[in-house]
Structures are given as structure tokens and as C-alpha cells.
Amino acid sequence: MTDMQPVLVTGATGKTGRHAVRFLRESGLPVRALVHRHDERSRQLEDLGAEVAVGDLLDLDAMTAVTRGVRSAYFTYPIMPGLIEATTVFAQAAADNGVEAVVNMSQISARREATSNAARHHWLAERLLDHYPVPATHLRPTFFAEWLLVFGDWSGREGLLRLPMGHGRHAPIAAEDQGRVIAAILADPQPHAGRIYPLHGPKELDYDEIAAALARTLGRPVRYEPVDVDAFVRTLEARGWHPHTVQHLRNVVVDYQNGVFAGTNNVVRDVGGTEPLSVEAYAARHRDAMTAH
Structure with a gap:
């Protein structure tokens, strides 16, 4: 480590953290990583330093x-109760200690009129941070590419994506690419202060097109199987x-x-410094997890 002030990353063992x-350490910056347990x-x-x-x-x-x-800090909280309280606690501590900038992980569905409690809380958390003296940059990603691992059934001869997505579209964004954006802003936060960045992958697709892209890359059948919302919810509840x-x-x-998650942009390239991973590139990196067991 150096004598420079460290950068703080919360949720440091999570998908984006x-x-x-890793990217901050590769650039030579000192990092303080907040975790729940050793x-x-x-x-x-x-091991990364x-x-x-x-x-x-x-x-x-x-x-x-x-x-x-700490010089700058990344704040992220899971989709669980407690976001508003955690944001308040974190913002107060950051303000008391003179932290110069915060990068806040929000979500693309964050808005006042959201019917999701978590999405509305993310919008409120953004506004709360905006009222503190610590400049904040808000990231609003569309659905992560990691959804393909979490919600895909890769156990049989045919990969299945059983989801209630209808004919909606989005450009899946990998956690790795979000990590690049987070690291870049933490390293040089001033140009991004007060900004809201939607985060997208390189190409907008519907789930039939996503399944086809996965099949081409993996060399195995992959199919999108639409289900209704209630059936999807019953599956989640059964899984606890x-x-x-x-x-x-x-x-x-x-x-x-209804199109809330749709769109593309160049934020990953312009801020993170690299082109975002396509669905095909993501699948190639996670081929083992998408292979029948």
C-alpha cells in the first residue's frame, strides 16, 4: 500500500465490488474493502493488496x-430491507469524516412512481445522498448479465430461461464492466459529481435473441420459455x-x-475505458457454469 488516502469499496466480495x-488495485490505488466476515x-x-x-x-x-x-467510497446495498437506514448511516459517516465523493449503486427502475418497494427506496436513497455535502454519482444498471446464471436452468441437455419477460428488451450489463466504471469514478470522481449514469451492455436484445446468442456461443440448445409473473413468483417463494x-x-x-430496462449507451466505454462485454463474450467466460451437470 502507499501513503495515499485509500478508496473504500463496500460489498467488496459481491458481484460489482x-x-x-481488482481494477483499483491494478491501477495502483490503495483500497479498503468492507466485508461482512473473513x-x-x-x-x-x-491477496490483491x-x-x-x-x-x-x-x-x-x-x-x-x-x-x-478515506478519499472516495463506493456504496452498495443488496435488495433487502434497510436501504434507507444504511444510506443514512453511510452518508453521515462519510460526511463526518470528510469523504470527498461517493459512487452509489442504484438501479434503472429507481423512480418516484415505482411499484417495487426496493426501486422506490433506491430513488429515495439517491435523493438522500444528494442532500449531503459529499458529492454523489448514481449508477443505474439494467439487468445484470449474471441473471443468465442465476435464473437459467443449465442442468439438462437444453438450457432454459424460464422468465416472465414477454417481448421486452435490454442490453445485459456484466458486473465486471460495472466494476470498471466504479473504479474509474472512484479514482477521479470530480468530473462525475452529481451525475446519474444508466449502465447498459453493448446490444439490446429480447430473450429469444439472448437464448440464440447463448446457443451459438455454447454449442448447445438454449431456449427462452416465457412464464407468467405469478408462476415466476411461486418459484422464487419455493426457493426461499x-x-x-x-x-x-x-x-x-x-x-x-413495459420498456423500463431497455436502451444502450456508451458509459462503459467512455467512463470505464473499454467496450462492454456482449452476451456472447459473457457466456464464453462462464461456459463451465452454463454446461449441463
Whole structure:
């Protein structure tokens, strides 16, 4: 590590946080990585040269300690209850310690009129951060490419995407590409202060086109099988998903059908410094996980 002030990454073992840590360390910046517990994932961060801190985003004393001496910080919170409280705690700690900038992970469905409680809370969290003296940059990604792993059934001879997406479209955005954007803003936050960046992959597709792209890359049949929203919700409930998350997904899939998640832009290229991964490129990187077991 250097004598420079560290950059703080919360959710550092999560999908976007771990990539942000890696890119920051590759650029030579000191990183303080906030995790829930010491485990193999946190040891991997230490191997990258990050300073690992254990704490809870809802704990004001812990957040005051972890933001002390920090230059800029990435804030992310899972789709679970507590976002508004966690944002308040984090913003107060950051302000008390003179943090110069915050990069906030929001979502593309964040808006006042959202029917998803989580999406509306993200919009409120953005407004809350905007009222603190610490300049904030808000990231609003469309659905992650990682959805293809989480919700795809890759166990049989044919890959299946059973989702209630209708004929909606989006450009899946990989967590890796989001990590590049996060790292770039944390390294030089001033040009991005106060901005809201929607994040998209390179090409807008519907789910039939996504399935076809996966099939071409993987060399195996992949099919999109539309289901209704209630059937999708029953599957989530049977898997034990938290009611807050289920309520969110029930409503954002309707948003998806209505075009809320659609669009493309050049933010990953212009801010992150590289072209975003296509569906084909993402599948090639995760071929093993998309191979029948």
C-alpha cells in the first residue's frame, strides 16, 4: 500500500465490488474493502493488496471507523430491507469524516412512481445522498448479465430461461464492466459529481435473441420459455427468497415488459475505458457454469 488516502469499496466480495477492488488495485490505488466476515473471498481481496475491514452498513460506529481517512467510497446495498437506514448511516459517516465523493449503486427502475418497494427506496436513497455535502454519482444498471446464471436452468441437455419477460428488451450489463466504471469514478470522481449514469451492455436484445446468442456461443440448445409473473413468483417463494426481494422482482419484470430496462449507451466505454462485454463474450467466460451437470 502507499501513503495515499485509500478508496473504500463496500460489498467488496459481491458481484460489482470485487471487480472494483481488482481494477483499483491494478491501477495502483490503495483500497479498503468492507466485508461482512473473513472468509475465502475476503482472503482473495487481501491477496490483491486490499486492506480488509469487517463491518455492517447499519452500524454507525463501524461506518464511522471504516470511512475515516478515506478519499472516495463506493456504496452498495443488496435488495433487502434497510436501504434507507444504511444510506443514512453511510452518508453521515462519510460526511463526518470528510469523504470527498461517493459512487452509489442504484438501479434503472429507481423512480418516484415505482411499484417495487426496493426501486422506490433506491430513488429515495439517491435523493438522500444528494442532500449531503459529499458529492454523489448514481449508477443505474439494467439487468445484470449474471441473471443468465442465476435464473437459467443449465442442468439438462437444453438450457432454459424460464422468465416472465414477454417481448421486452435490454442490453445485459456484466458486473465486471460495472466494476470498471466504479473504479474509474472512484479514482477521479470530480468530473462525475452529481451525475446519474444508466449502465447498459453493448446490444439490446429480447430473450429469444439472448437464448440464440447463448446457443451459438455454447454449442448447445438454449431456449427462452416465457412464464407468467405469478408462476415466476411461486418459484422464487419455493426457493426461499426474501419477501422484499420477491416483491421487487414481481414488479420489475412488469417494468421490463413495459420498456423500463431497455436502451444502450456508451458509459462503459467512455467512463470505464473499454467496450462492454456482449452476451456472447459473457457466456464464453462462464461456459463451465452454463454446461449441463
